[in-house]
Each structure stands twice: as structure tokens, then as C-alpha cells.
Amino acid sequence: MDKIERLINLTAYLLDRGHPVTLEQLSTTVYADHEGGGEALRRMFGRDKDELRDMGIELEAVTAAGGEEVGYTISREKYYLPQIDLTPQERIALGMVSRLFLGSGTPFSGPAHSAMLKLAFDARAGHPELEVPSMRWVDVPRERGTLDTILDALVRRKVLSFSYRSLDAGEPLKREVEPYGLLNRRGSWYLVGRCRVREEVRCFKLDRITSKVGRNKKSPRSADFEVPTDFDLQKEARWEWLLPCEEEVKARVSFAPRLAFAFESGRANVVTSKRLKDGTLKVTYRVGDPEEFVDWVLEFGADARIISPPELVAMARERLQGVLRSLGGEDG
Amino acid sequence: MDRVAARINRMLIMVPLILREEGASIGELCRALDVSEKELMEDLDTLWLCGLPSYTPLDLIDRRIEGDRVYLSMADYFRRPLTVTRQEALTLLVAGRALISAGFFEEKGPLGSALEKVEGLLSEEQKGDVEDIAQRIEVELDSYSGRWWEEIEKGIEIGQNIVLEYYSYSRDEVTEREVEPFSLVWSRGHWYFLAWCHLAQDTRLFRLDRIKSVEPTGHKAARSAEAEFYVPELVGEYRPGRKAHHVKLRFLGREGRRLAEEWPAAVFTDNPDGSVTVEFRTRNLTWLSNYLLKFGDRFQIESPGELEVMVKEKVTELLGVYGRDES
Numbered sequence: 001m002d003k004i005e006r007l008i009n010l011t012a013y014l015l016d017r018g019h020p021v022t023l024e025q026l027s028t029t030v031y032a033d034h035e036g037g038g039e040a041l042r043r044m045f046g047r048d049k050d051e052l053r054d055m056g057i058e059l060e061a062v063t064a065a066g067g068e069e070v071g072y073t074i075s076r077e078k079y080y081l082p083q084i085d086l087t088p089q090e091r092i093a094l095g096m097v098s099r100l101f102l103g104s105g106t107p108f109s110g111p112a113h114s115a116m117l118k119l120a121f122d123a124r125a126g127h128p129e130l131e132v133p134s135m136r137w138v139d140v141p142r143e144r145g146t147l148d149t150i151l152d153a154l155v156r157r158k159v160l161s162f163s164y165r166s167l168d169a170g171e172p173l174k175r176e177v178e179p180y181g182l183l184n185r186r187g188s189w190y191l192v193g194r195c196r197v198r199e200e201v202r203c204f205k206l207d208r209i210t211s212k213v214g215r216n217k218k219s220p221r222s223a224d225f226e227v228p229t230d231f232d233l234q235k236e237a238r239w240e241w242l243l244p245c246e247e248e249v250k251a252r253v254s255f256a257p258r259l260a261f262a263f264e265s266g267r268a269n270v271v272t273s274k275r276l277k278d279g280t281l282k283v284t285y286r287v288g289d290p291e292e293f294v295d296w297v298l299e300f301g302a303d304a305r306i307i308s309p310p311e312l313v314a315m316a317r318e319r320l321q322g323v324l325r326s327l328g329g330e331d332g
Numbered sequence: 333m334d335r336v337a338a339r340i341n342r343m344l345i346m347v348p349l350i351l352r353e354e355g356a357s358i359g360e361l362c363r364a365l366d367v368s369e370k371e372l373m374e375d376l377d378t379l380w381l382c383g384l385p386s387y388t389p390l391d392l393i394d395r396r397i398e399g400d401r402v403y404l405s406m407a408d409y410f411r412r413p414l415t416v417t418r419q420e421a422l423t424l425l426v427a428g429r430a431l432i433s434a435g436f437f438e439e440k441g442p443l444g445s446a447l448e449k450v451e452g453l454l455s456e457e458q459k460g461d462v463e464d465i466a467q468r469i470e471v472e473l474d475s476y477s478g479r480w481w482e483e484i485e486k487g488i489e490i491g492q493n494i495v496l497e498y499y500s501y502s503r504d505e506v507t508e509r510e511v512e513p514f515s516l517v518w519s520r521g522h523w524y525f526l527a528w529c530h531l532a533q534d535t536r537l538f539r540l541d542r543i544k545s546v547e548p549t550g551h552k553a554a555r556s557a558e559a560e561f562y563v564p565e566l567v568g569e570y571r572p573g574r575k576a577h578h579v580k581l582r583f584l585g586r587e588g589r590r591l592a593e594e595w596p597a598a599v600f601t602d603n604p605d606g607s608v609t610v611e612f613r614t615r616n617l618t619w620l621s622n623y624l625l626k627f628g629d630r631f632q633i634e635s636p637g638e639l640e641v642m643v644k645e646k647v648t649e650l651l652g653v654y655g656r657d658e659s
Binding site for chain 2: 003004005007008009011012013015016028029030032051054055056057078079080081082084085086087089090091092093094096097098100101108110111112113114115117118119121134135136137138139151154155165167168170180181182183184185186187188192205207208227231233234258259261262264265294295298299300301302305306313316317318319320321322323324325326327
């Protein structure tokens with residue numbers, strides 16, 4: 001009997017019996033063709049029990065009143081999916097939520113898929129499944145398994161080890177990190193945790209991990225650390241470059257007619273916009289991050305230019321002159 | 333989840349779906365479970381060997397296939413799926429919170445009450461655990477306040493084709509095309525519209541903020557989206573043809589490494605002086621000559637020479653404009 005058959009048979013037997021079954025009884029049924037001694041069988045059963053628990057199937061150990069023998073059971077009440085009483089609006093909302101991570105290439109894809117099937121289980125029988133507008137979240141492809149390992153360690157509170165190279169560092173450094181939180185911002189994943197080398201809470205961008213991520217394999221069922229009760233993911237991830245500048249800058253940009261429709265594609269907020277007779281669009285923005293704003297306007301090439309304020313015009317000019325310097329052309 | 337766990341999980345969902353008097357359609361099962369027919373048959377073969385003690389043919393799950401339908405019996409103990417697990421609840425909470433923070437749902441609305449009902453399926457201990465972990469995982473989505481969202485969503489909902497005017501940054505041109513709408517996709521910090529494109533005869537992702545106009549056609553959409561797709565394959569610049577230019581650039585280390593995070597398809601090499609060489613292929617150099625401007629003096633062009641000429645021309649043109657403004 002292979003492992004999959006054995007685990008399914010064990011689940012089937014305990015669900016079907018509905019009352020506790022001793023290891024002795026299991027040894028003549030589910031484990032009848034097991035060829036080790038009693039101790040080997042006990043260990044195998046222990047591993048099976050842990051694996052089923054990881055899948056969400058709980059085998060409870062019950063001692064009969066006065067008896068010494070321990071029996072194992074799966075509570076039908078806890079195993080079977082109950083009918084969930086959802087309003088049509090709730091069903092649509094949950095449909096959208098469970099579909100968000102479908103095919104996303106993250107460790108959430110699988111659970112999102114099974115959750116969707118379970119939530120639709122009773123709807124499937126009678127009513128046609130409600131069509132919901134589809135909105136999806138897709139990850140940047142990366143080495144498979146990195147995110148799985150990190151999420152798993154976060155849930156089980158196990159220490160991670162990996163090599164990490166920050167943008168400014170020449171060489172990667174080996175780190176040991178207690179994973180506290182996980183954040184995806186602007187499409188990139190960040191691990192937030194206590195670095196055992198630096199002895200402080202830090203953010204690690206997953207793209208900057210240069211090695212395989214290892215998880216402490218010792219005593220997998222017990223946690224390696226506690227997460228401080230005052231840990232606040234958003235607080236740790238309030239990075240300087242995301243904060244608005246002390247004073248917001250108002251900037252005016254002129255767009256050539258050809259690409260004027262894309263005037264909202266940046267991160268700055270539009271204050272006013274005015275279209276001239278020739279199709280040119282003049283837009284005023286409230287700018288939080290001048291560097292990023294200038295980068296964005298320059299991506300339009302000759303189809304957009306900053307009119308004011310003089311500081312931003314000077315920044316754009318400095319970039320352009322830098323290009324000429326670097327390419328060895330005459331400085332403008 | 334490892335392979336064994338994933339298969340068992342799938343089989344425990346599959347059995348109750350088939351266990352009805354009317355059985356289940358093999359094609360529909362494959363679609364719903366997102367497996368090939370071969371994988372489904374392997375699962376059914378395994379289930380056929382499972383059952384209750386003493387595992388004689390009379391105790392095992394019985395499987396019958398007639399045409400496109402499959403029937404199961406002798407598996408009444410699997411009549412309903414396994415309840416929502418901790419992992420599934422966690423996934424729903426993380427996704428739900430992302431959609432609430434981005435403003436797609438209100439916190440107190442139907443999503444909030446539905447998530448509460450899902451959490452109600454967990455034990456008290458599991459619930460506390462899942463809530464604690466969900467607090468520490470966050471995926472941020474931008475709310476999309478721009479134009480076209482409603483028009484596109486409507487096209488998806490009623491399955492109607494759309495004519496797009498779209499600005500392709502990699503080709504630096506605006507083209508018109510009829511597309512069959514699939515879904516709205518959040519990836520790499522941008523919202524995209526995923527659709528089958530009649531012009532390209534392939535699936536394409538269109539960045540929402542580069543769409544110039546949207547017009548419903550009244551044509552019924554004929555295709556449906558596949559469950560899995562790989563983003564860079566769909567973004568034009570990563571699939572250059574034979575005529576593509578080979579580009580070789582050198583960046584200061586910091587810039588180069590940041591680009592490596594953004595361009596998964598390019599080849600990056602660390603140089604002894606700390607700089608990073610980036611090599612990739614592209615069909616069109618116009619976008620690149622625009623894109624490079626923002627790097628100022630922090631990059632050099634090694635090849636092609638044509639690109640260097642284009643960048644210099646562009647800079648001279650722009651400096652002319654910015655220079656005049658100064659006076």
C-alpha cells in the first residue's frame with residue numbers, strides 16, 4: 001500500500017467508524033501489511049498523524065473512561081464541511097476573494113483553489129455557479145519554493161537562513177532571520193523579521209536573496225521564537241522613500257497630443273488639466289517624490305516635458321546632461 | 333504543500349463532487365480541479381484501491397466510467413469535502429484584506445460578514461492563530477481610479493469583445509485591436525487587462541494606464557481564460573523575434589542590481605569594478621532610448637552603436653527644450 005492509499009484509508013476508516021480505534025486495531029487493519037515491529041508502527045502512525053494534521057485533518061487521541069488504552073478518532077462534526085449560509089452578495093464577494101490568488105504563482109494559489117471549490121460545493125448542486133468579475137493577482141516568477149519556505153516558516157515560527165545582498169553591499173552576507181511578517185508592495189515581496197546577525201527587525205527584499213532559503217529543520221513541531229506582541233507590519237514597513245516629502249511640490253507638465261492620454265499613469269496626483277487647441281495637454285500635479293516624478297516624465301522621451309517648478313526642471317536637465325557626459329558627447 | 337498532500341487534498345475534494353447519483357462529467361472535473369485527464373485518471377485509479385478493512389473488492393471504492401461521465405460508490409464516508417482548513421482561511425483573509433484596503437470592498441459590507449462566517453468554521457484555537465498570522469501578511473494592491481475600469485469589467489462580466497486603442501511602450505506606437513476580455517490582473521505593481529488579442533492572435537496583457545480608448549463591439553467573446561499563465565511571456569518585449577537587437581549596457585552596481593529585479597529576462601553580470609553588465613534582446617530601440625534617460629550618468633552603452641546615436645539625439649532635442657525654458 002503506498003502512502004497516499006494508506007493516508008486515505010486511515011481517514012476513511014476513522015470517519016466511517018465514528019468512535020475511537022486503538023493502535024492495536026489499526027495494526028490489523030490499515031497497517032495490516034506493515035512489516036516492522038510495534039515501535040516502528042508507532043513511529044509510522046505518528047508521522048501519518050502529523051501529515052494529516054498539516055492537511056487539516058485532526059486525529060484526536062481519546063482515553064476511554066477508566067480505560068488505559070488510547071483510541072484515535074476523527075470527529076465527523078469537525079471534518080465535514082458544514083453548509084455555509086451565505087447571502088448572494090456574500091457569495092459574490094467570497095468568489096472574488098477566493099479567485100484573487102488563482103494561478104498567482106504564490107503559495108496562496110493552491111489553498112485559494114481548494115477554498116473556492118469548497119465554497120461552491122453546495123451552490124454547485126442546485127444553482128448554477130454565480131459568475132463573478134474576475135480580478136487576479138499574479139506574482140513575478142522567481143525560483144519556486146522560496147516563498148513557500150518563507151511562508152511555512154512564518155506560520156510555524158521557524159528560523160530561516162539565507163545569503164542576502166543589499167543594494168549597496170558588494171558581497172552577500174549570511175543571515176539568520178526570525179520571520180515575523182511578509183509584505184508584497186508594488187509587486188515585490190519583502191520578508192520582515194528579526195535578523196539574528198544585526199539583532200534588530202529588518203526588511204529583506206526577496207529579490208536580493210542570493211542563496212537557497214533554508215528553514216531550521218530541528219523539532220519541526222515546536223516554534224523557535226515568539227513574535228513580539230507589539231510587532232506591527234505596517235510600522236516596520238514605513239520606509240522613508242514612501243513617505244511624502246515635508247512639503248509637497250506642485251509641478252506642471254506639458255504632454256504632446258500623441259501620448260497625452262497617459263497623463264495619469266504615474267504616481268503623482270493630478271490637480272488640474274487643460275487641453276490646448278493643438279491637442280497639447282498641460283497638467284498640474286501634486287508631487288510626493290520629486291526623483292520618481294522626474295524619472296516618470298523622462299520615460300515619455302520627447303512627448304512630455306516639465307514646465308515648472310524650476311527645481312524639477314533643473315533635475316531633469318541634470319539627468320540629461322549626465323547622459324551626455326557618460327556617453328562622451330559634448331556637454332549641453 | 334508537498335506533492336502527496338496536494339494530491340490527497342485534491343482527492344478529498346474530488347470524491348464528494350463525483351459521489352452524486354448523476355456522477356460527474358470528466359471534462360468539467362478536469363476544468364474545476366485544474367488537472368489534465370491523465371492526472372484525473374491517476375487519482376481515480378488510486379481511489380479505486382482505497383476503502384475500508386478488510387480491503388476486499390467489496391470494501392473498496394467502486395469506480396465506473398461511462399462516456400464522459402464518472403461515477404463513484406462505496407465511499408459514503410467522503411460524502412462531504414473536508415471543512416475549510418487553516419491555510420485556506422488564511423488565504424481568504426489575506427486576499428480579503430487586500431481587496432478591502434484597496435477600496436474594492438467596504439470593511440463592514442458583505443465581504444466582512446462572509447469572512448466572519450468562514451472564520452466561524454474554524455475552532456477557537458485555529459481562529460486565533462489564523463487571525464494572528466493574517467495580521468502579519470499583507471499584499472498591497474493599488475486602487476484603480478483611472479478610466480476604463482468599469483467598461484472592461486463590464487466586458488468581462490457579459491463576455492463581450494472590446495476594441496482597444498493601446499499604446500505599446502516597447503514599440504512606441506498606438507494601435508487599435510479587437511480583444512476578448514479575460515480578467516483584470518495585478519502584477520509587478522501595475523494593473524493589467526488580460527485578453528485574447530485578435531491582432532497578435534495570442535493572449536496579451538495590456539497595462540491599464542496605457543489604454544487610450546475602450547469601445548464595446550457587441551461581438552460575443554468566444555474564448556475563456558486559462559487558469560495558469562506566465563506574465564513575462566505575455567509582455568511583448570520579452571519575446572523578441574529574430575530581427576531583435578542585441579543590447580549590452582553597463583550600470584553602476586546599485587542601479588544594475590535594481591534593474592535585475594525588474595527585468596527577469598535579461599542576463600546580468602557583475603564586473604570586478606562593482607558595475608553590472610546587462611544584456612538582453614529587444615525588437616525596438618525607441619522605447620529604450622526614452623527609458624534610459626532617467627539614469628543620467630549612471631549607465632553606459634556598450635552596444636549597439638545605433639542606440640547610442642538615438643539617445644544622444646533625444647538628449648540634445650530635450651536639452652534644447654529645457655534650455656529654452658530657463659531664460
